[in-house]
Amino acid sequence: MTGQSEDFSHLDRVGRTVAGIGTRPGFIVLAALVGAVLLAWLLLAAMAVRSVQAGFAGAVPGGGLLRDLPAIPLPDFLARFIALCVGPAPFQAASTGQFTASVLMWFLMAVATMLPSAAPMIRTYCEIADTARIKGEPVVHPLILVAGYLAVWLAASAVFAAITLGLQMMDPVGQAFGPTNGIIAAMLLAVAGLYQFSGLKEACLKKCRRPFSILFSRWSDRPQRIFRLGIEQGIWCLGCCWALMLVMFAVGIMNLFWMVLLGLFALLEKQVNGRLPSRIAGAILLVWSGALLLVSL
DSSP states (O other), X not given: OOOOOOOOTTSOHHHHHHHHHHTOHHHHHHHHHHHHHHHHHHHHHHHHHHHHHTTOSOSOTTHHHHHHSOOOOOOXXXXXXXXXXXXXXXXXXXXXXXXXXXXXXXXXXXXXXXXXXGXXXXXXXXXXXXXXXXXXXXXXXXXXXXXXXXXXXXXXXXXXXXXXXXXXXXXXTSOTTSOOOHHHHHHHHHHHHHHTTSHHHHHHHHHHHOHHHHHHHTOOSOHHHHHHHHHHHHHHHHHHHHHHHTHHHHHOTTOHHHHHHHHHHHHHHHHSOSSHHHHHHHHHHHHHHHHHHHHHO
């Protein structure tokens, strides 16, 4: 994108509006992000409804309501994708298709729950880009930054998918997306709880809370550098939230209630200064882990 100003006075009102939108990348990025998040939640809701109705999700909050809802009509290719994700396959010999579907499922969860928490960082980049554009400087489109950010979560989704397959191979007769075995779930909750008190968690949170200095100091008009900058921001976000994603194994992967809760907490945690939210969440997870371990034993 160039920063040259254009005279749109010769256009009619609709033309000026469309042209103005085209020169404001922030508006386009906001629309794209909102659309991506809404689409991700729609697909996750459809998957949750079908997994509950098919009996693959176990007892989850709101399960009775989901069970009574009509199945959301979807195109054939999406129906096949959801069937791969929530079907009762035993996974002893998981196919490439099943693994790919699991990766995409986790990526949808990341887009739905983590991308909103990155909105302040993306907005900050757009503000810097607008300032540079007004000065007539070349600007890399913000979606390049977003692509780098999402690339990190796509890689993380592959790791979470591998963990999913591994856990299901350990419990082949269990419900595909219900809560994990009690002892394993307690261990995962303990890891998530302890990480909330770690220095690495706090360091990552500081980077996520103050993106301006990083984005400004690393500013570039080269797309590959902005893509790498997006990767760096994605790594900081992953450092904040990877342990919280482990909670989904304990409560059930297709648990919409906990998806919403984790997404809201990730957004809150990055906006509130101090360690109080992290420590409260960590304490809750550790107590929950201990109670679950006692019950399981």
